[in-house]
Amino acid sequence: MNAVLLQAATMPVTAPVAAAAPATAIGQPNTVAMAFFFLFIAVTLGITYWAARRTQTTEHFYAAGRSISAAQNGFALAGDYMSAASFLGIAGLVSTTGFDGLIYSTGWLVGWPVVLFLVAEPLRNLGKYTFADVVATRLRSTPVRMAAAYGTLSTVIFYLIAQMVGAGSLIKLMFGLSYETAVMIVGAAMIAYVLFGGMLATTWVQIVKAALLLGGAFALAMLVLAKFNMNPLALFAAASAKYGDAVLAPGKLVSNPFDTISLGMALMFGTAGLPHILMRFYTVPDARAARTSVFYATGLIGFFYLLTFVLGFGAMVLVGPDAIKAVDKGGNMAAPLLAEYLGGTPFLGFIAAVAFATILAVVAGLTLSGAAALSHDLWTSVVRDGKARPGEELKVARGATLVLGLIAVVLGIVFKGQNVAFMVSLAFAIAASANFPALVLSIFWRRCTTQGAVASMVIGTTATLVLIWLSPVVQVDILKHEGAWFALKNPAIFTIPGSFLVGIVVSLFTTDQAAAQGYDASVRDMIDGANAH
Amino acid sequence: MGALGAPGWSLGILLGAMVIVGSWISTWIYVRWANHHYDARLETLKKETAR
Numbered sequence: 001m002n003a004v005l006l007q008a009a010t011m012p013v014t015a016p017v018a019a020a021a022p023a024t025a026i027g028q029p030n031t032v033a034m035a036f037f038f039l040f041i042a043v044t045l046g047i048t049y050w051a052a053r054r055t056q057t058t059e060h061f062y063a064a065g066r067s068i069s070a071a072q073n074g075f076a077l078a079g080d081y082m083s084a085a086s087f088l089g090i091a092g093l094v095s096t097t098g099f100d101g102l103i104y105s106t107g108w109l110v111g112w113p114v115v116l117f118l119v120a121e122p123l124r125n126l127g128k129y130t131f132a133d134v135v136a137t138r139l140r141s142t143p144v145r146m147a148a149a150y151g152t153l154s155t156v157i158f159y160l161i162a163q164m165v166g167a168g169s170l171i172k173l174m175f176g177l178s179y180e181t182a183v184m185i186v187g188a189a190m191i192a193y194v195l196f197g198g199m200l201a202t203t204w205v206q207i208v209k210a211a212l213l214l215g216g217a218f219a220l221a222m223l224v225l226a227k228f229n230m231n232p233l234a235l236f237a238a239a240s241a242k243y244g245d246a247v248l249a250p251g252k253l254v255s256n257p258f259d260t261i262s263l264g265m266a267l268m269f270g271t272a273g274l275p276h277i278l279m280r281f282y283t284v285p286d287a288r289a290a291r292t293s294v295f296y297a298t299g300l301i302g303f304f305y306l307l308t309f310v311l312g313f314g315a316m317v318l319v320g321p322d323a324i325k326a327v328d329k330g331g332n333m334a335a336p337l338l339a340e341y342l343g344g345t346p347f348l349g350f351i352a353a354v355a356f357a358t359i360l361a362v363v364a365g366l367t368l369s370g371a372a373a374l375s376h377d378l379w380t381s382v383v384r385d386g387k388a389r390p391g392e393e394l395k396v397a398r399g400a401t402l403v404l405g406l407i408a409v410v411l412g413i414v415f416k417g418q419n420v421a422f423m424v425s426l427a428f429a430i431a432a433s434a435n436f437p438a439l440v441l442s443i444f445w446r447r448c449t450t451q452g453a454v455a456s457m458v459i460g461t462t463a464t465l466v467l468i469w470l471s472p473v474v475q476v477d478i479l480k481h482e483g484a485w486f487a488l489k490n491p492a493i494f495t496i497p498g499s500f501l502v503g504i505v506v507s508l509f510t511t512d513q514a515a516a517q518g519y520d521a522s523v524r525d526m527i528d529g530a531n532a533h
Numbered sequence: 534m535g536a537l538g539a540p541g542w543s544l545g546i547l548l549g550a551m552v553i554v555g556s557w558i559s560t561w562i563y564v565r566w567a568n569h570h571y572d573a574r575l576e577t578l579k580k581e582t583a584r
Contacts, residue, residue, distance in 0.1 A: 099545045106552040113556050116563060236546060248543035288568060295564040302553045309546070528579065 033174050033349030040212075040357045044193065047204045068203055070289040074296020077280050079206030081108075081271075081297065082213055082304055083159075083362040084166030084332075087355055089421025090305075091338070092331025094312020096321045098239070098247030101312055104421050105305035107264045111271025112301065116294040119272050122443050122526035123281040124290035130369070131278050131435055132377040135442045135457075137525070138518030139450040145377040147457040151434030152275045152377075154461050155427050156370035157407060159274075160363060162423030164412025167359040169332050174352050180413055186356075187409035190363040194371065194401045202364045203283065209354075209361040214304055216354040220335065221307045223342040224314030232310055239313045247316070259488050263425055266492035270428025273435030276369035314338055330419035367404050374400035418477070425490055426468055433460035433495035441503045443526065446519040452507030460499030467491035 068076065086108065093101030128134050132148030164183050171182030193205065228234040240248050250260070271277060281290050315324060315334040318341050327333045339351035375397035384392070415423060438457045441448040467486050468474060475484035 099543070099549075102546070102549045106549045109553050109556050113559050113563075116560055233542060236543070240543075245543075249545050288572060291564050291567055295560050298556055298560045302557050305553055306550065309550070527575065 031349075032346045033352045036349050036353035037174075037356060040353055041189070044205045044208065044357075044360075047208070068283040070284060070292035071296055072203070072207060073280060073284050073289065073293035074300065075210045076203045076206040076283075077277065077293060077297035078300035078304070079210035079213075079361055080276055080280065080365045081301055082210065082358065083420075083424065084163050084170075084355065084359045085421040085424035086304065086308070087213060087217065087358055088166050088170070088332045088335055089162075089330075089419055089424065090308045091311045091315055091335040092324065092328070092333070092419055093421055094308065095315035095319065095324055095334040095338075096331040098243070098313075098316065099249055101421075102309060103250075103260065103263060104267065104425070105308050107267030108271070109298070109302050109305050110268045112294060112298040114268060115272045115277070116291060116298070119278070119439060119443070120281055120290045120294050121287045123278060124284060124287050125526050125528065126522070127525075128282060130372050130376055131273075131275050131439065132373065132381075134278075135438055135453055136381075137442070138522045139442060139448075139453055139512070139515050142382050143450060143454045144457075145381050147454040148435070148438070149373045149377045151273075151430065151438075151457045151461040152373040153370055153404075154465060155273070155275060155431040155434065156366050156373070156404065157411065158427035158430055159276075159366050159424060160370075160404065160408035161411045161415050162418075162420045162427065163359045163363045163366070164408050165330070165415050165418055165423060166332055166420040167356065167363075168412055168416065169328050169330070170336070170352060170355055170359070173327065173333060173336070174349075174356075179416055183409050183412045186359065186363070187405045187412075190360055190367060191401055191405040193360070193364045194367045195398050202361070202368055205361045205364060209357045210300065212354050213358050214300065216351055217304060217307045217311065217335075220339055220342070220347075220351060221310040221314070224310050224318070224338070227314075227318065227342075235310065235313050235317065238317045242317060243321075247313075256488070258493060259490065262488050262493035263490045265496055266425055266429040266432050266490050269432035269436050269492075269496055270425075271431075273431035273433075273439065274428075275373065275431075275435070276365045278435075279369050279372065311335055311338065318342070329417045330422075332420055363408070367401050367408075370404045371397045371400040374403075414478070418473070422473075422489070426473075429468070429490050429492040429495065430461060430464045432492055433464045433499045437496065437499040437503050441500070441507070445507070446516060447507055448503065449507045449510045449512035449515050451510040451512065452503045452505075455506040456499050456503030459502045460495055463498060464491055464495045467495065 085104075090101055090104045093104065095101075123134055126134050126137055128137070130148075131152060132145045135148055136144040164186060167186040168179045168183040171177055171185060172179045175182070177185070194202065224235065225232065228238065236248060280293075284290050284293060312334070315338040319334065319337045321331075324331050324334045324337060327337060336348055336352050336355065340348035343350075375393050379396040380393045434457050437460060438453045441456065442453050467488075468491060470484060470486040471489055471491065472484040472487070473489055475481045
């Protein structure tokens with residue numbers, strides 16, 4: 001069995017369009033792509049300008065004045081979630097490794113019911129801005145906020161790196177710029193959006209982008225299916241005829257079952273710990289809108305992930321894994337290459353502009369939540385003890401945006417050549433280990449103490465970061481060492497249960513009377529809404 | 534998890550698609566239940582406890 005798989009994996013594959021590959025327009029400046037590109041940037045800057053005139057208060061900057069409707073928020077959640085990882089990364093993994101890439105499609109979607117059943121409504125009803133506000137509701141504010149900022153910033157930075165890697169490869173291939181220049185341009189554009197527009201602009205950019213991405217991916221999938229009598233089964237059959245039955249079954253990408261389960265756990269539980277997703281629940285007026293918006297988001301995202309089945313195998317059959325890897329080592333350019341094969345340079349331009357818009361929008365949302373963690377949680381609540389002058393927090397948020405943008409650019413250059421879906425799975429591992437256990441314990445468990453929540457967040461984040469550092473990705477791929485200390489590429493299988501365990505054990509060994517006394521009031525708020533009484 | 538009868542079908546692909554559809558259905562059922570029954574019960578309960 002293993003021998004067969006191994007043979008399938010190493011089998012020399014003759015790419016069907018290998019002869020056509022040198023004819024690709026990728027790598028040369030492309031007029032149509034540039035036109036779409038600048039059109040999108042002009043439109044979103046217009047939105048940003050419009051929103052900037054309405055962003056005068058902190059409430060507007062972080063929560064868009066709680067004026068977003070359920071359907072709008074559903075689109076914005078989907079926009080925030082469907083990043084370069086979903087579009088470029090999954091298509092790349094499926095086209096180069098077959099079925100295993102789809103673990104990302106399904107794992108990421110299952111995160112949404114988890115969000116809906118466990119955290120969406122309590123979050124909205126507590127009426128807070130950031131994840132730390134929620135955990136700090138009945139626990140001691142200062143230590144919780146410091147620990148939460150640590151976890152949130154680690155998550156945001158890893159997520160940003162992935163987007164930068166995707167954007168860098170994309171701009172490099174489209175405009176013929178160097179990867180480093182491309183990453184710097186993306187960094188500058190995203191800083192501009194967040195600095196001037198805040199949450200309202202970011203929300204509208206997400207909505208426009210979600211519609212563009214769904215439309216673009218749908219058109220691409222239809223063009224693929226048109227080559228196979230509109231029958232996805234014919235496409236899958238063509239893939240297995242060309243590259244062996246193994247591409248339709250698990251085993252090529254994640255040969256170690258522990259690695260597979262670990263990856264799946266990170267994808268499923270990470271969503272409920274993502275600061276930029278959690279932040280969106282504070283932008284709607286009530287709990288009903290919060291839950292309905294998750295339903296919209298699940299529908300949109302699920303539809304998109306079903307399309308990735310077709311895009312991935314389409315790129316595998318029509319473009320070929322070798323041609324894709326030749327253009328980008330991480331496989332990230334599979335979808336743009338597929339677009340060029342099917343619709344020529346104009347369609348390539350359109351898809352590339354959509355992918356870039358996707359990245360820009362996600363990056364803006366992420367930066368905003370990172371800036372909120374720094375300015376709202378650390379500066380105002382910890383440094384200023386909740387007594388910041390009006391306008392001061394907004395200034396710190398804007399400074400934080402600048403700093404985060406710079407860090408993302410530098411690390412984006414370091415992680416060049418990685419698959420973006422894989423990079424995002426590391427951000428999910430951090431979110432699932434740092435934020436998710438503390439959030440669940442503080443919401444649902446009366447006995448949870450400040451010390452327990454803080455220990456869970458700090459140890460969860462640190463353990464995940466250390467295990468990522470010791471994993472083959474950093475040790476072998478980046479530092480070029482012979483082997484790695486830790487065998488798994490994704491540490492979630494150890495760090496999520498570990499983080500829960502630390503939170504529970506430390507809570508049981510400590511007492512926090514204020515936390516226990518505040519539990520009833522906080523449960524009432526979570527069910528009934530904090531502003532209702 | 535390999536081929537399943539018809540060419541192109543595999544158990545893996547089938548289960549993958551079913552997970553996505555299953556997520557849709559479960560969120561839909563929950564949102565319907567919460568909007569129709571849960572919210573109404575909560576309102577009644579709030580009125581009773583207010584008295």
